[in-house]
Amino acid sequence: MTIKTSRFGPATLVTAAFIGPGTVITASLAGANYGYALVWALLFSVFATMVLQEMAARLGIVTGRGLGENLRELLQHPLLRWPLLLLVIAAIVVGNSAYQGGNISGAALGADALFGDIGLIKSWHNAGGINLWALLLGFIAAMVLWFGQYKLIERCLIVLVLLMSLAFIGTMLLTQPDIPALLKGAFWPLIPPGAVLSVVALIGTTVVPYSLFLHAAAAAQKWSQSQTATQTTTQLALRASARDIAVAIPLGSLISIAIVSTAAAAFFGREQTLENVAQLAQALTPLFGNAATWCLALGLLAAGLSSAITAPLAAAYALTGILGKPLDLKQPLFRLTWLVIIVCGVTLASIGVRPLKVIWFAQVANGILLPLICLCLLLAMNYSLPAPYKNSRWQNVLGVVVLLVSLILSGRSLALAFALL
Template sequence: MQSTKNPNKTLFGPAALVTAAFIGPGTVVTASLAGANYGYGLVWALLFSVFATMVLQEMAARLGIVTGRGLGENLRALVQHPLLRWPLLLLVVAAIVLGNSAYQGGNISGAGLGADAVFGDSGLLLAWKAHTGLNLWALLIGAVAALVLWFGQYKLIERCLIALVLLMSLAFIGTMLLTKPDIPALLQGAFWPVIPSGAVLSVVALIGTTVVPYSLFLHAAASAQKWPKATISTADALHAARQDIALAIPLGGLISIAIVSTAAAAFFGQQQPLENVTQLAQALTPLFGSAATWCLALGLIAAGLSSAITAPLAAAYALAGILGKPLNLKQPVFRLTWLLIIISGVLLSSLGIKPVKVIWFAQVANGILLPLICLCLLLAMNHTMLGNYKNSRWQNALGIMVLLVSLVLSGRSLALAFALV
């Protein structure tokens, strides 16, 4: 008999893993460029992305809690026809596993940039680089991510990522407060949607860095593990999951808004364009003092490290589920998947390799995958296996709206990918 008491009741839960996943170096760069180029004018796009993420992640969490399985396992059960099943599953593997391998290099590099800003180029780092040709920060960050996943149980990993999310919150929101944002302009940008000239791709990019398919795999599997059916009633688990989503996902949106605000305060209206995050950190010192630079650097370390943990974790959940393997951190396929992704990321980052072809493939695969996963999720949420927990009409309406947005994101991702050819 199910207990009505939640033994895992905490302030944050699996939704914090989603926040840790989407607030990575890519989001920091995208939000910084949006703030530098358009001021506070695109904050509304971040608010919409938070809303869309909450809609999809609630469905993913509900699916995991009610079925006790991850999204990969449910896709395997939902799509039975071989002409549809294997192409879809192969696409998921290509986009999630290979794509995350490519992006892992960016996660580790981003954390390394933050570490450089805090600690500088010490003699030890330079000597190591000269002797081995490898970046010591990349090795250290990769090693931390690997240790957390190798020795950690789910609860430990969750706590580590919650700590990183809180560090990002303090760092980026602290930086925003130090730079003294223009509150009226910020509120206008949040609640008066406009698209400035040339900002269409920036709008789609801001949404695309938040609404990502691999977070759905991560959230469904993590929710099934956080609230096992044998220890808590489904109704109580869903209540806890929705509270978790309502807290963690908007917090991630607030972090993104803080980054936009910081870049807007430092660069918007200036003649010098912003080209990278390092340049933003350098610009903060003369304008707002060294505290702002330290906050930004610590936030970048946390963003890179949190994504360096969640990207391989999500890939392992996806692949293990599709192959019908247990979602166990010590299961061989699960462990081998995240280990290979971390090693790939360390090598790409430490050797300075620009994996253009791999990233091109990942963009194409992800561009096709996002609307497909949204569609499959909607189909799963209307399946009879969910019983009374199927989507309601308004939940389907919201899901369809997000699906249409994902088609726009898909077009943008594919257009950028083919522009690289």
């Protein structure tokens, strides 16, 4: 087996998954409402993501199976197996259908800001009221997945991640962030009044449960281990995966911090309040010029399109794995799953559902569901792997820390939600 040594690999799919319109909106609201005070939550998020994604990748590399297949094998008792598996299916497949509407809507906002003055597109919108961008972006996502080649999907997502990195970081540099305030927010953790749900949402938009299914399956496909694979080749694959995670996940965190910084520079401490990303783009023009607006729009387009590819892909990996189907991107059930999710997303985007409310609810729900997925992964890492590759004591400690923090944040968000009823 030849070990790929590229700096970018399956972890790039994770970055493409969590840097979507949900991240752009959630991070923008955090920056606009609380300035740089919640940057520490993003740093915790990248730490938690790296801990969990390392486990997911190791599980996929060693077993040659995704997280769904390993959960199916781990949970043998029907009273535990089917309720949990059905809950995971509902959370991943149904949840990603809601995410997809936001992904495509967000990408359409970026595309419209960049190319909306084209005469044909303007006349189409005025004539039928149909979101042409939603149809076009849904078609692009479907074409990338239809060919069923992992290498093609990975390369497309690497390009999109690099593109949105340049766009969002470029926007941050143009808005000239307050560096001392940024450093204080990063290394002096505090939760301003009313910011608990924002903290949960920031963590939920970064530590995405479906990314665990995505990463485990993608790592298994990129670094597939046969029965004759030696411990040496497995260790080489694990080291290549660790390098991949160490590059791609922190890059995603830097993008999130750039978005917070941009919104803080444009809105924090000003009388105007932020309600949507389009408003953020409009506010950047008089303050920082057209270049900042164009960079933000380009980043939003790349973020939405990358997530519009990874959300259906992750749901297909999760569903086919839990049902015991092989990791085959051309398998009928696999294709049907991602196709249904893309169609749902295009429909939601085309009928004009406001993406802000849909994405915000989905991100908070994501943070609440995270402890369950964390627990399942920890069980798999301790009971589904041969002894040399099981979690060490410190890996279990780190995993439990992430689990406990996610439980505390989820409890706080549930208490506040019930208090508002």
